[in-house]
Amino acid sequence: TMAHSEALLVLENFIAGKFVPCSSYIDSYNPSTGDVYCRVPDSGKEEVEAAVKAAKAAFPIWSSKSPLERSQILNKLADLIEHDLEAFAQAESKDQGKTITFARTVDIPRAVYNFRFFASSILHHTTECTEMTSMGCVHYTSRAPVGVAGLISPWNLPLYLLTWKIAPAIACGNTVVAKPSEMTSVTAWMMCKLLEKAGVPHGVVNVVFGTGAKAGEALVCHPDVPLISFTGSTLTAQRITEKSAPHCKRLSLELGGKNPAIVFDDADLSQCIPTTLRSSFANQGEICLCTSRIFVQRGIYSEFLKRFVAEAKKWKVGNPSDPTVDVGALISKEHLEKVRSYVKKAQAEGARVLCGEGVDSLALPTGNQKGYFMLPTVIAEVKDESCCMQEEIFGPVTCVVAFDTEDEVIGRANGVKYGLAATVWSSNVGRVHRVARRLQSGLVWTNCWLIRDLNLPFGGMKASGIGREGAKDSYEFFTEVKTITIKH
Ligand code: NAD
Numbered sequence: 001t002m003a004h005s006e007a008l009l010v011l012e013n014f015i016a017g018k019f020v021p022c023s024s025y026i027d028s029y030n031p032s033t034g035d036v037y038c039r040v041p042d043s044g045k046e047e048v049e050a051a052v053k054a055a056k057a058a059f060p061i062w063s064s065k066s067p068l069e070r071s072q073i074l075n076k077l078a079d080l081i082e083h084d085l086e087a088f089a090q091a092e093s094k095d096q097g098k099t100i101t102f103a104r105t106v107d108i109p110r111a112v113y114n115f116r117f118f119a120s121s122i123l124h125h126t127t128e129c130t131e132m133t134s135m136g137c138v139h140y141t142s143r144a145p146v147g148v149a150g151l152i153s154p155w156n157l158p159l160y161l162l163t164w165k166i167a168p169a170i171a172c173g174n175t176v177v178a179k180p181s182e183m184t185s186v187t188a189w190m191m192c193k194l195l196e197k198a199g200v201p202h203g204v205v206n207v208v209f210g211t212g213a214k215a216g217e218a219l220v221c222h223p224d225v226p227l228i229s230f231t232g233s234t235l236t237a238q239r240i241t242e243k244s245a246p247h248c249k250r251l252s253l254e255l256g257g258k259n260p261a262i263v264f265d266d267a268d269l270s271q272c273i274p275t276t277l278r279s280s281f282a283n284q285g286e287i288c289l290c291t292s293r294i295f296v297q298r299g300i301y302s303e304f305l306k307r308f309v310a311e312a313k314k315w316k317v318g319n320p321s322d323p324t325v326d327v328g329a330l331i332s333k334e335h336l337e338k339v340r341s342y343v344k345k346a347q348a349e350g351a352r353v354l355c356g357e358g359v360d361s362l363a364l365p366t367g368n369q370k371g372y373f374m375l376p377t378v379i380a381e382v383k384d385e386s387c388c389m390q391e392e393i394f395g396p397v398t399c400v401v402a403f404d405t406e407d408e409v410i411g412r413a414n415g416v417k418y419g420l421a422a423t424v425w426s427s428n429v430g431r432v433h434r435v436a437r438r439l440q441s442g443l444v445w446t447n448c449w450l451i452r453d454l455n456l457p458f459g460g461m462k463a464s465g466i467g468r469e470g471a472k473d474s475y476e477f478f479t480e481v482k483t484i485t486i487k488h
Helices: 046-065 068-083 085-096 100-121 158-171 186-198 211-223 236-249 269-285 298-312 333-349 407-415 429-438 472-478
Strands: 013-015 018-022 026-032 034-039 127-133 137-145 146-152 175-179 206-207 228-231 250-254 260-264 293-295 352-355 377-380 399-401 421-425 443-446 477-488
Touching: 013 186, 018 333, 026 085, 026 250, 046 137, 046 146, 046 175, 046 206, 046 211, 068 100, 068 158, 068 477, 085 100, 085 158, 085 186, 085 236, 100 158, 100 186, 100 269, 100 472, 137 260, 146 158, 146 211, 158 175, 158 186, 158 228, 158 472, 175 211, 186 206, 206 211, 211 236, 211 333, 228 236, 236 250, 260 269, 260 407, 269 293, 269 298, 269 399, 269 421, 293 298, 293 407, 298 352, 298 399, 333 352, 333 399, 399 407, 429 443, 472 477
Parallel strands: 146 175, 146 228, 175 206, 228 250, 260 293, 260 421, 293 399, 377 399, 421 443
Antiparallel strands: 013 018, 013 206, 026 034, 127 137, 137 477, 352 377
């Protein structure tokens, strides 16, 4: 169905500093109404070729600017996005289905901060130097930008994750061709409108819109794009790895998770319960860092479950633009069906669904009847081998199970193919350190969740990714190092 009341928003690619129309387009839906409201360029090889050409042409000038000059431009861009924060937040909420509150307080502030952070951190890197007096030598390293970076981002945190790539890439002196998710392209397009005013020279940032199979793959296969930073699913990462192999490209892969929360019987439940609700259901559970397996020590299992379910039922699902709403719409009809199917499978396996999908009824405002909504859902008594405990569901669904000992729970927490993020709840400092060390997880939060210092490495182990991003890590990824030896 088409939204007749308003004109369709039509996006254009941004290449060499200009908006350029495309010969064909893809429909983009408003997840909270089910209406098509936007058309996104369906770019392919030709558009990617033009963008790579523009990025290559801009590289010599951009890469020879001083870090301070680039830093000033990034700061200006941060200011411009911040100035339009409300418009960006509204657009992100409408395009993605997330609540306006989440977009206002998390997505867009973080996009602003990504530019500010790398504008600052780029000024503070030093290279290494060693002396070898016996040989009369000094060795040092020098770092230079690599060239044209290909950046591919997912739909769950659209501008947040795209700018987490664009900012370090251009701060280091690379030029970029970015491809946002075809389902959430609007805020990237809005950002392009600010680039010229911020002083970003033409061709430094190019954005090509379209599907993964067409536009994404053309970028991955382009011989003049030596590095790809990708955030998305493990399946797509495998495809990207294969497709880029003939060129031996440098890859940074930030992928899915099946993140455990481990709640010991000495945990402060007054902190643990509200935070674990957020870690399970924030952004409709569509954050790679969301908790979906909650292991609770036997002695407090029933109390935890009772309180957790009672609180989960209070989360208000509805129109994302209503600031009192806690859970917005899921990204698409297909995704909603997929998330629901996991709940059905759990039931068929004999697990107990304690609240949410299939148990409670969902009343939606008149305008949102065709939106992709779902209640926060808590499942108990599900086996570790169940697909609900092994596969990434990426929706507002979390499983709660009991455990007895520290050794046992570490084994079970590690018993999945993923290794992105874990949370540990305990007031015993020794235990917290011990457990954190043994978890196979790129990030471990103890007695908190999602508190990030962008200086430190972010990324996953096992099927959750390859490589890390952060102040030093992104600098290393987006530059090529050389060791130079001087004999005197
Ligand atoms: P996805 O893998 O389907 O798509 C991600 C991006 O890759 C999109 O822009 C898509 O168009 C593109 N793409 C798809 N096929 C491609 C191909 N063959 N070649 C090149 N590009 C291709 O993922 P999604 O459904 O958009 O996002 C959800 C996934 O992302 C979840 O698994 C989630 O855990 C993960 N994620 C990970 C992190 C992290 O930092 N580790 C952050 C957010 C999301």
